[in-house]
Amino acid sequence: MLISGIIISMILSYLLGSIPTGYIFAKTLKNIDIREHGSGNVGATNVFRTIGKIPGIIVFVIDFLKGFLSVIIIPLVIVKIFSIHVAYEYNGIFLVLCGASAIIGHIWTVFLNFKGGKGVATTAGVIGGIxxxxxxxxxxxxxxxxxxxxxxxxxxxxxxxxxxxxxxxxxxxxxxxxxxxxxxxxxxxxxxxxxxxxxxxxxxxxxx
Incomplete structure (x- = not known):
């Protein structure tokens, strides 16, 4: 049950990290593909330069939260749902695996043919949470x-x-x-x- 819970947490963390925030904002606000403008990156910095300061800041905050929630909320929810007991000595690796999955999702997002951002904001969120x-x-x-x-x-x-x-x-x-x-x-x-x-x-x- 512990292994299953960890795997499910990693999958959910990956999917959360994979949400292409910058791409969504560019499409919604300007109807453009952010990958075809500026540096071609879908991260907050390119949104900042291409679309504007406020959208760029919002994208950064959301990408940060993707990492933060992957190590704070997802493990907690899965532990509660599956009634998993994670021994103290394994808690660190559990959180690290969830955080790493979210960062991998951001950099290699399944929603954009595995080409995403550079992972800076999401990594910051993971570090901030752990x-x-x-x-x-x-x-x-x-x-x-x-x-x-x-x-x-x-x-x-x-x-x-x-x-x-x-x-x-x-x-x-x-x-x-x-x-x-x-x-x-x-x-x-x-x-x-x-x-x-x-x-x-x-x-x-x-x-x-």
Whole structure:
């Protein structure tokens, strides 16, 4: 029953993460395919640049909540429905699996032929739900980098790199350290095009 509950939680988390918020907002507000505009990404930053500040912020918040709810609500509901007892030593890996599923859903969404966003907001939601102190620390890194250089991509990359570092500093369990390390690498890889533009000096800034 425990294994079945975990698998169901992962599937639900994946489907929640897969909801293409940016694509839906672009279609609803402008009747456009966001993948054919701006950077071609369905994430909040491209919505911000292509459609407007308010829609971009709303998309970010929703994508954040997809990650947050995947580790706060879904495991709780499944545990209640199936009357599952998750031993303390396994609770960490249970939450990490749900959070990872939501992030994978966002990056490789089943609703858009497995091509989604870069997972920054959803990853932030997962971290915020599991380890608020680590989230706050990494978010401060994001704010500082963005304030100094005005590059969303650079801020996201460096905040992602800081995740496993803060996880070790704050003494997170093995599963969370492994999770943060893996998705730090995934975050860097998903920003390959941004890194090339940063190195060549043609990456777009958000100056206001």
């Amino acid at each position: 380890a608020p102190l680590i989230f706050i620390s990494s978010f401060l890194v994001w704010i500082i980098v963005f304030y100094l250089w005005k590059y969303v991509s650079l801020a996201s990359i460096l905040a992602g790199i800081s995740l496993p570092i803060f996880s070790v500093i704050y003494g997170a369990d093995f599963y969370f350290v492994l999770f943060s390390g893996v998705f730090s690498i995934v975050g860097i890889l998903s920003h390959r095009a941004n890194i090339k533009r940063l190195l060549s000096g043609v990456e777009n800034k958000i100056s206001k």
